[in-house]
Amino acid sequence: MPFRKMKRYFINFFLFFCFFAIYCLLPTDVNAKAKGRCKDCHSMHYSKEGSEVTYASRQGPFPSMTIGGCLGCHGQNPSGAQNIIVQGRMRIPQIIHAMGNGDLAGGNYYYVADGYNPDYSKGHNVRGISLQEPPPMNIPPGFLESVTIPGGSGPSSWPSFRQLACAGTYGCHGNRTIEDEFGAMHGAHHEDDSAIDGSTVGKSYRFLFGIAGKEHKDWEYLAAADNHNGYKGDQTHASMSTISYLCGECHGKFHPHPNLGGSSEVGHAYNSLWRRHPSDISFAGVHGGYIGSEYQGYVQYNLESPVAYQNPAGNETAVDVDSIIMCLSCHRAHASPYPDILRWDYSKAEAGGGDTGKGCLVCHTKKSQ
Amino acid sequence: MAIVGGDCDACHNIFPGMMEKTHTGKAFQYVLKNEFCVNCHSNTTSDTIKILGGNRVPVVHSTVPPINPLAGGNFFYVAKDFGDRKGHNVDGITSMDMKFRNLPPGYSRKSDPSYIGYDPQKNLMCAGSNGCHGDRNIEDPFASIMGTHHALDKPLDGSTIARSYRFLGNTSATKGVTGIEDSGWNRKGSAANHNEYSKSIDLICTGCHGDYHNTEKKTGAWFRHPVGVPVPSRGDYLNYTSYNTDAPVARETLPAASGSDINHDRDSVMCLSCHVAHASPYESMLRWDYDKVSTEGRGGCNICHSGK
Numbered sequence: 001m002p003f004r005k006m007k008r009y010f011i012n013f014f015l016f017f018c019f020f021a022i023y024c025l026l027p028t029d030v031n032a033k034a035k036g037r038c039k040d041c042h043s044m045h046y047s048k049e050g051s052e053v054t055y056a057s058r059q060g061p062f063p064s065m066t067i068g069g070c071l072g073c074h075g076q077n078p079s080g081a082q083n084i085i086v087q088g089r090m091r092i093p094q095i096i097h098a099m100g101n102g103d104l105a106g107g108n109y110y111y112v113a114d115g116y117n118p119d120y121s122k123g124h125n126v127r128g129i130s131l132q133e134p135p136p137m138n139i140p141p142g143f144l145e146s147v148t149i150p151g152g153s154g155p156s157s158w159p160s161f162r163q164l165a166c167a168g169t170y171g172c173h174g175n176r177t178i179e180d181e182f183g184a185m186h187g188a189h190h191e192d193d194s195a196i197d198g199s200t201v202g203k204s205y206r207f208l209f210g211i212a213g214k215e216h217k218d219w220e221y222l223a224a225a226d227n228h229n230g231y232k233g234d235q236t237h238a239s240m241s242t243i244s245y246l247c248g249e250c251h252g253k254f255h256p257h258p259n260l261g262g263s264s265e266v267g268h269a270y271n272s273l274w275r276r277h278p279s280d281i282s283f284a285g286v287h288g289g290y291i292g293s294e295y296q297g298y299v300q301y302n303l304e305s306p307v308a309y310q311n312p313a314g315n316e317t318a319v320d321v322d323s324i325i326m327c328l329s330c331h332r333a334h335a336s337p338y339p340d341i342l343r344w345d346y347s348k349a350e351a352g353g354g355d356t357g358k359g360c361l362v363c364h365t366k367k368s369q
Numbered sequence: 370m371a372i373v374g375g376d377c378d379a380c381h382n383i384f385p386g387m388m389e390k391t392h393t394g395k396a397f398q399y400v401l402k403n404e405f406c407v408n409c410h411s412n413t414t415s416d417t418i419k420i421l422g423g424n425r426v427p428v429v430h431s432t433v434p435p436i437n438p439l440a441g442g443n444f445f446y447v448a449k450d451f452g453d454r455k456g457h458n459v460d461g462i463t464s465m466d467m468k469f470r471n472l473p474p475g476y477s478r479k480s481d482p483s484y485i486g487y488d489p490q491k492n493l494m495c496a497g498s499n500g501c502h503g504d505r506n507i508e509d510p511f512a513s514i515m516g517t518h519h520a521l522d523k524p525l526d527g528s529t530i531a532r533s534y535r536f537l538g539n540t541s542a543t544k545g546v547t548g549i550e551d552s553g554w555n556r557k558g559s560a561a562n563h564n565e566y567s568k569s570i571d572l573i574c575t576g577c578h579g580d581y582h583n584t585e586k587k588t589g590a591w592f593r594h595p596v597g598v599p600v601p602s603r604g605d606y607l608n609y610t611s612y613n614t615d616a617p618v619a620r621e622t623l624p625a626a627s628g629s630d631i632n633h634d635r636d637s638v639m640c641l642s643c644h645v646a647h648a649s650p651y652e653s654m655l656r657w658d659y660d661k662v663s664t665e666g667r668g669g670c671n672i673c674h675s676g677k
Contacts (some may be wrong), residue, residue, distance in 0.1 A: 034677075035664050044594040044643070044659075045581050047474050065589035089663075182590035187604065190664070190677040 036088035064181035105220035106333030123335020144252030148209025214314035230312025233324030297365030307361035379422025406592020440555035442645030460492035480579025602633035605676025616672035
């Protein structure tokens, strides 16, 4: 073989080897199934060198033999500047951190966390992060008893002493028919979640049992109009797999689904004025019709006021008559810098100011004029 | 464990004073007590079964790297300068653990069936109230195991110390461990031929590490890895179908002979599913290197948790 040919083969092989090596060393995180060493997340006996360890002042033993419970992995350094922490072969989203411009799609509990100058109006008061809010906010606003949820029924009451948890009956993630938050999440992190269809906790959008959607691989860090979370909505209210239904499981009166608040609490699509701002309503259902409405002015997906889709793919750029308003169009799920966990400062949202493309005015385009 | 026979001197005449006459009913006042067990059950070669006075003697402590350590592991890994985390620091083999300082992690007095109880002021011994083998209601290791090597050891029903699995008799007031003893101490253990454990093996561990043996009925997730609970017949556990000596299970009902079957919902996870009793090459006396067990591997935790 001529030397030049051999050299070309060698260079090609070397390049291939380099790319392959880099690929192998990169954390693999196409889906959220936990990978890597067991020790990164689990401690078998809550014992290290004969002592019981604490994680950020939290004492165990921790359920599911986790190292520090949910926050042991997802709240590793609240005052740190990392919104995603690489641990072994896993990339772990941080729900509380102090990274500038690093808030993930759910927001950042930093704004509501005790010890960090919290403002309880800015987030959900989750056990382990914040103290329980005093009445009446110790119970979810708009709470309805025994509503139908994926897998069964929601709680028949919300005891006044019961603080919101990450998961379980009195939380958001996992199977909410199971009270124990770790029992509700059991096995989810190790499930094959390559298809998010809501059939199991592991196969549900962000482990929100029963909810469908498309998960952005970086939890919307540096997301773009064509690369974002794909939220599921349903104008017909024929399913419980929408992201807004999840919110409605606790805040029932705010959702028009007949299982929840229904039209009597929220109003009718097409032919009535709303009693409350609707969710899971497409622009087709607005009062007076879409054609000629201000909503025609919202044409490109805006991360500040995202919309849901019937079959979300996470790369939609167009907003049209079938795009669906959801709870997360205005709110974050965890906490935000603004009161009511809003995506923007409602106190500064102003009609007629010409301030287009921001806050409420992303959808209500004519009100900016 | 066969009754020991053969040449007395092989075991009893190797230390001064051992064959002297003593008072009836009292234990011999041997010299170098802490080393007596160790000397018979040690070897200076890598063989883990040696011949002594015509008897096959299981080697629990090798002074050179052992080949095919027995079921309990080999104290070689803790006797040398490998660190205390690889084995039980038994007196006569190695010095006191500098972290635990003789206090068993997770010790719970109420879980210790011994009248005397474990005394952290004293070293861990092979037998007796500060050890694992023999009658733990007797402090003196020799007295606690006296006569067992020459007593009838069948059936292995836990009724006496000698009739307890590997002389793990708990106490005179409690039943000993039952099981099926592999004649080669698992030196050549395989899926079909191996020790068979019953759930009673966990009680030996519980005696000193009671807090790790949580038997409370919980509705939620486990706080510590459970033992004494059946391998579930669901999910990834169903992939564990052939007995693996790297992750053995305890039988609900002991079979007539060892077998390779795994009976979900009946065979239980036990302490020895993950740990060895004496010492191993790995930290926490594990059967594998926990630091390297990964969801993408096959061994270790993945033997049971295959779906992860």
